Amino acid sequence: xxxxxxxxVFALVTLALPVLFPDNYYVTVVGVTxxxxxVLAVSLNLLMGYAGQISLGHAAFFGLGAxxxxxxxxxxxxxxxxxMTAGTMMVAALSxxxxxxxxxxxxxxLAMATLGLGIIVHIFFVQADQLTGGPDxxxxxxxxxxxxxxxxxxxxxxxVFSVFMLLSVLFSxxxxxxxxxxxxxxxxxxxxxxxxxxxDTAKVKSxxxxxxxxxxxxxxxxxxxxxxxxxxxSFSFFFSIELVTMVVLGGLGSTFGAVIGAVLLSLLPxxxxxxxxxxxxIFGAILMVIxxxxxxGLFVALEQTFFKIVRRKRKEPxxxxx
Amino acid sequence: MDQLLQFLISGLTVGSIYALxxxxxxxxxxxSDVVNFAQGEFVMIGAMSAIFLLKDGLPYPVxxxxxxSITVLVGLALDKLAIEPAKNATVVTTIIITIGAxxxxxxxxxxxxxxxxxxxxxxxxxxxxxxxxxTILPQNIWVMxxxxxxxxxxxxFFDRTLMGKAIMACSFNKKAAYLVGINVQHMxxxxxxLSAALGSAAGILVAPITFMTYGSGVxxxxxxxxxxxxxxxxxxxxxxxxxxxxxxxxxxxxGFISSGYKDAIAFFVIMLVLFIRPSGILGKAESERV
Amino acid sequence: MPLLEVRDLEKxxxxxxxxxxxxxxxxxxxxxxxxxxxxxxxxxxxxxxxNVYRPSAGSIFFQGRDITALPSFRIAGLGIxxxxxxxxxxxxxxxxxxxxxxxxxxSRAGLISAxxxxxxxxxxxxxxxxxxxxxxxxxGLSDVAHVPADALxxxxxxxxxxxxxLAARPRLLLMDEPAAGLNDTETMEMCGLITRICESxxxxxxxxxxxSLVMEISHHVLVLNYGELLAQGSPYEVQHxxxxxxxxxxxx
Numbered sequence: 001x002x003x004x005x006x007x008x009v010f011a012l013v014t015l016a017l018p019v020l021f022p023d024n025y026y027v028t029v030v031g032v033t034x035x036x037x038x039v040l041a042v043s044l045n046l047l048m049g050y051a052g053q054i055s056l057g058h059a060a061f062f063g064l065g066a067x068x069x070x071x072x073x074x075x076x077x078x079x080x081x082x083x084m085t086a087g088t089m090m091v092a093a094l095s096x097x098x099x100x101x102x103x104x105x106x107x108x109x110l111a112m113a114t115l116g117l118g119i120i121v122h123i124f125f126v127q128a129d130q131l132t133g134g135p136d137x138x139x140x141x142x143x144x145x146x147x148x149x150x151x152x153x154x155x156x157x158x159x160v161f162s163v164f165m166l167l168s169v170l171f172s173x174x175x176x177x178x179x180x181x182x183x184x185x186x187x188x189x190x191x192x193x194x195x196x197x198x199x200d201t202a203k204v205k206s207x208x209x210x211x212x213x214x215x216x217x218x219x220x221x222x223x224x225x226x227x228x229x230x231x232x233x234s235f236s237f238f239f240s241i242e243l244v245t246m247v248v249l250g251g252l253g254s255t256f257g258a259v260i261g262a263v264l265l266s267l268l269p270x271x272x273x274x275x276x277x278x279x280x281x282i283f284g285a286i287l288m289v290i291x292x293x294x295x296x297g298l299f300v301a302l303e304q305t306f307f308k309i310v311r312r313k314r315k316e317p318x319x320x321x322x
Numbered sequence: 323m324d325q326l327l328q329f330l331i332s333g334l335t336v337g338s339i340y341a342l343x344x345x346x347x348x349x350x351x352x353x354s355d356v357v358n359f360a361q362g363e364f365v366m367i368g369a370m371s372a373i374f375l376l377k378d379g380l381p382y383p384v385x386x387x388x389x390x391s392i393t394v395l396v397g398l399a400l401d402k403l404a405i406e407p408a409k410n411a412t413v414v415t416t417i418i419i420t421i422g423a424x425x426x427x428x429x430x431x432x433x434x435x436x437x438x439x440x441x442x443x444x445x446x447x448x449x450x451x452x453x454x455x456x457t458i459l460p461q462n463i464w465v466m467x468x469x470x471x472x473x474x475x476x477x478x479f480f481d482r483t484l485m486g487k488a489i490m491a492c493s494f495n496k497k498a499a500y501l502v503g504i505n506v507q508h509m510x511x512x513x514x515x516l517s518a519a520l521g522s523a524a525g526i527l528v529a530p531i532t533f534m535t536y537g538s539g540v541x542x543x544x545x546x547x548x549x550x551x552x553x554x555x556x557x558x559x560x561x562x563x564x565x566x567x568x569x570x571x572x573x574x575x576x577g578f579i580s581s582g583y584k585d586a587i588a589f590f591v592i593m594l595v596l597f598i599r600p601s602g603i604l605g606k607a608e609s610e611r612v
Numbered sequence: 613m614p615l616l617e618v619r620d621l622e623k624x625x626x627x628x629x630x631x632x633x634x635x636x637x638x639x640x641x642x643x644x645x646x647x648x649x650x651x652x653x654x655x656x657x658x659x660x661x662x663n664v665y666r667p668s669a670g671s672i673f674f675q676g677r678d679i680t681a682l683p684s685f686r687i688a689g690l691g692i693x694x695x696x697x698x699x700x701x702x703x704x705x706x707x708x709x710x711x712x713x714x715x716x717x718x719s720r721a722g723l724i725s726a727x728x729x730x731x732x733x734x735x736x737x738x739x740x741x742x743x744x745x746x747x748x749x750x751x752g753l754s755d756v757a758h759v760p761a762d763a764l765x766x767x768x769x770x771x772x773x774x775x776x777x778l779a780a781r782p783r784l785l786l787m788d789e790p791a792a793g794l795n796d797t798e799t800m801e802m803c804g805l806i807t808r809i810c811e812s813x814x815x816x817x818x819x820x821x822x823x824s825l826v827m828e829i830s831h832h833v834l835v836l837n838y839g840e841l842l843a844q845g846s847p848y849e850v851q852h853x854x855x856x857x858x859x860x861x862x863x864x
Contacts, residue, residue: 281432
């Protein structure tokens with residue numbers, strides 16, 4: 001129970017927000033964006049942080065999820081949940097097939113291959129306009145129904161997304177402290193040593209690649225239904241880079257690091273809008289400053305500060321007694 | 323056949339620009355193992371500065387020279403203010419710093435120059451020259467010649483000058499270089515300055531052909547990165563070869579298959595190359611000593 | 613049946629023959645040392661045995677089974693693990709977690725069951741933890757179990773790599789220069805550790821430069837020179853072999 005104490009607090013806060021702040025646009029709508037980014041960052045962190053495989057094309061899987069739901073429901077009239085399942089299976093298969101050759105590459109070459117993947121998928125979204133609606137996108141997705149009830153309000157969407165997000169975070173935390181998580185970290189630490197301990201490193205890398213792709217894909221499908229609109233802009237290379245930034249900013253290799261990074265980078269633009277034309281400049285400056293002074297990421301920095309405060313409080317009663 | 327010649331000319335022109343940007347990536351990577359995501363912004367700043375200095379009435383060559391100098395100063399500032407303070411950070415963290423810098427520079431460009439699109443006048447007029455049934459603009463020749471000159475200068479620098487060799491030493495083994503008295507931080511500074519010079523030169527060379535705006539650096543930087551990888555990260559000549567090759571693939575892809583999908587085709591080819599040669603065309607295969 | 617059999621093994625790198633015409637067998641439950649001057653091909657031999665390199669010719673048999681072309685992780689699955697000349701400790705984990713990776717072959721939980729944290733996974737984790745703590749204790753490292761590996765000193769990391777390899781419960785342990793960089797006290801501890809490992813039923817193949825360690829604990833010594841087998845026999849025989857002395861041993 002101690003292991004997950006931080007998680008329980010986080011879950012409580014997440015679920016309590018709309019209760020504490022009812023009818024609040026920031027909680028429900030921005031909250032959905034934050035939850036979306038958290039799942040994407042957490043799934044990317046499994047690949048990048050634990051297994052050490054850099055991916056600059058994560059937005060592609062997010063987009064494939066969104067577009068497969070959109071296309072299958074709008075153009076082929078499929079039931080939304082069926083469409084989501086079909087899309088997920090397709091992405092699982094695609095990511096598995098791609099994983100083997102791509103993950104043979106290392107470092108910048110791997111970055112390049114994933115970048116290429118992301119860009120090719122994005123160009124497909126833009127160019128295949130008969131299917132995808134081209135640069136203007138598609139809308140008109142049917143309502144998603146849960147147990148017969150349509151999810152048709154911002155609040156309901158918030159519940160769906162926050163539960164999905166909390167499950168994803170839980171899964172990631174469970175994986176981290178497990179045989180699978182250790183195998184991932186071992187691949188990152190030393191592939192050769194991992195192999196000599198019986199770890200099939202190619203298989204491990206492939207599995208985590210598919211797992212993170214599938215999570216991103218499901219997120220994309222939910223996103224498509226919630227927005228009732230998909231367009232290539234949301235799934236560009238820029239967004240892939242943003243996801244990488246979230247993961248590193250929060251702290252590579254830490255689930256909560258990814259959460260913090262996602263929360264920060266989702267909320268920052270909302271905050272910075274007040275600066276109007278200076279928004280982009282300040283955003284870039286903040287990124288640089290955080291990475292220069294907190295190179296291990298925000299989560300580690302916060303953890304260390306937290307422990308310093310706890311240690312100081314523990315010392316005080318002892319000093320008082322002496 | 324004539325189509326091929328036209329493709330060759332266009333491909334080599336755009337490829338030359340990619341080659342210069344790729345060379346910039348390669349130089350910084352060699353000195354520090356970091357991919358400088360702000361490389362593309364050097365191109366943009368060089369072009370935009372030149373455009374506005376020209377508008378202010380400076381003669382063309384002076385504007386170009388000043389634009390390059392300004393960009394070099396930006397490059398040096400980037401290293402001194404953002405990279406050096408984080409010298410003990412991991413490679414991934416430093417890459418995010420360069421991403422932040424690239425966003426910062428774009429934001430600054432947006433503030434200074436606004437959102438409009440601009441162009442530079444061609445260096446020596448825009449009368450097309452016909453070769454067979456292909457046409458070549460004088461600016462295309464400038465681009466290719468300028469790139470060739472820059473590449474040769476860089477090659478001379480790394481092969482023949484002491485400072486160039488010192489930078490190469492840093493790329494082989496930073497600790498050892500430090501121990502023989504090379505000021506590694508200094509070499510890094512020079513690398514950033516050099517990359518900025520190359521990037522801004524590329525911007526000025528290409529601005530008469532394509533238009534420039536505050537966001538133009540991103541795609542060019544990206545393509546330059548791809549070219550550097552294609553040629554083999556860390557090999558200067560590989561970067562140049564990669565750039566030219568990428569330009570040709572793109573142009574041929576656009577011409578023969580589809581201009582909408584040209585980038586997809588180029589990336590697809592790059593990925594195929596990487597699957598066959600995982601370290602790029604001229605890159606050295608990495609092996610770990612266990 | 614010998615545990616390990618190497619037949620006519622050869623490895624060429626371009627024009628250089630790193631290993632040629634190598635033939636030897638290793639019986640069970642002994643400490644078998646491979647010595648030779650620098651560049652003689654000792655680490656290359658280990659890399660060939662564990663498929664880090666593919667042999668140019670020849671074959672390797674483990675318990676009668678041809679393992680020449682097996683990928684490294686399958687070789688590990690058959691019961692061979694190794695330690696490395698250049699430490700390959702997982703610096704991104706604690707000491708205990710490092711050793712728990714060693715238990716990978718003796719556990720089964722995959723990604724999905726880990727995500728769902730099924731009861732079977734929880735049970736297995738307890739077993740893995742115990743197995744890892746036992747291995748740490750065997751190597752005298754129980755105190756540092758929860759210390760991040762990147763905070764541990766070199767001597768401890770060398771032992772940690774051994775504990776990790778032992779957690780895999782191998783039949784054959786290949787140790788590449790376990791005493792390199794250790795001071796006299798640490799070397800003596802290492803002697804004791806290797807002897808205890810052999811006594812627990814594991815066959816050890818040792819590559820070492822430290823002659824006193826080799827001669828002290830080995831049952832059998834093989835001398836490599838320029839990639840070829842120069843001599844083999846008991847420590848005494850090898851020490852007094854004139855060819856070996858000429859090629860390598862200046863002192864006794």
